[in-house]
Amino acid sequence: MGAAIIELDDVTLGYERHPAVHHLRGGFASGTLTAVVGPNGGGKSTLLKGVIGLLRPLSGRISVNGVDRRDIAYLPQQADIDPRFPISVLDTVLLGHWRRMGAFRPVTRAMRAAGAAALAAVGLEGFEARPIGSLSAGQRQRALFARVLVADSPVILLDEPFTAIDAKTTADLLALVLRWHGEGRTIVAVLHDHDQVRRYFPQTLLLAREAIGWGDTEAVLTPDNLRHVRAMSEAWDTEAPVCERGAA
Amino acid sequence: MSLAASLGDWLFGPFLDFGFMRRALVACLALALGSGPVGVFLVLRRMALIGDTMSHAVLPGAAVGFLIAGLSLPAMSLGGFIAGLAVALLSGLATRFTALEEDASFAAFFLISLALGVMIVSLHGNNVDLMHVLFGSILAVDDVSLVLVAAIATVSVLALALIYRPLVVECFDPGFLRAVGGRGGAVHLVFLVLVVLDMVAGFQALGTLMAVGLMMLPATAARFWARDVWGLVLAAVLVAMVSGFVGLVASYHGNLPSGPAIVLCAGVIHLASLVAGPHDSLVARRLRRRHLRA
Known part of the structure; x- marks a missing residue:
């Protein structure tokens, strides 16, 4: 396992002073495939937003x-x-090139070819010119995966990528995630299906505002840990006083 | 004289004969080039009504400019620009730092601004002045005004070209733009400045009240003619240009006020497009009711 590509140093993230992620320490090592699981409101999405910088840590x-x-x-x-925005499926996918094209640089023929290849890879060949609004929810998710594919990034964060998606699409897109893992990319995915996590995701972060467990999936998704999470999520206090931890 | 020749004379004669008609036409074409594309993005951003509120918001500034310098487009434009920008910025700030939604915020500030404008005009001017400010008088376009309108159109087209890609993404998928580090807020701000700029450019031709007409109606009509952003922009500019031309001709022959004539032309094109445009209009939907094979 390589060095940590994403490091969390005593991170607290939240909204209006209410922490959603509380004093989290750890890291996602380079090349790992990690599932983030936990109860609703446990801070999973918040953590991803913090990593890409959409949310600044409270501490x-x-x-x-x-x-x-x-x-x-x-x-x-x-x-x-x-x-309802008038944009084609191919143009949506080409946005994945943003870091190469930015606001001004042209879209090259090679970029277009990569976009078309990505659409083919997610099973949307021939959909290039269709308006994005004409796709079903599953097809739209395929298109958004194609955009991620085009971005060709070493680090990929997926927030509940398979929620409200049919089984066939889930299987196809999961295969793509595993392919990315095989290519050595670092992947963090927020998921709910524990069976899916046990089968395909070597690493797991069990997050209920604090990390209940973080490491090899079978060591994290234990009955004890899951019971602990359930007890915690029922005991949350909305009138919490100011946290003094780490203030000294 | 043949029918075609007399029709040609009816359509083009006013512009051949009179310099003020030629200047009015050039002002309208420049206006179409600047306002059309901006209107398309207002519609795409679901901000069509915010464009309308902005047109009211500029009134006090235009009124002050009018009182100081008379029916001078530069003075009214500068005043209107400042007032419009103030309303846009205050609304933006209120939305950002309080619980008020953007539309409610805009509504509150534009109402204050509008009342202020009407108060200023009625305290210091007479009804004729008010009519001038509200409805414009394109037949009095002088060279300075013409240069101003053309300059605004130029700036508007160039600036829109510069922010085009981020603006499209900001409309379509703002979360994505934020994630890739695009400055969505800055793009939005530049866009609002362009809205106000193009609106004040329309003062002389259309009046403060209807300047927004040549921005919104071509954009809503374009919706029935094109299916991608570029097509929408082209269609909107064409509709705005045709409206300006036909509106001026109608206003000349019928002795009608130019502003309402031009905006009504755009309105007629909008209604016709709504009924019979090639995409998603009433007729197009009816014709396409028979579905394709699966």
């Missing part, structure tokens, strides 16, 4: 090593794309 530090933070490929939960 602590998140460092990304060897990669520009903006080059991390990130697929948010239910991407807030406007489905």
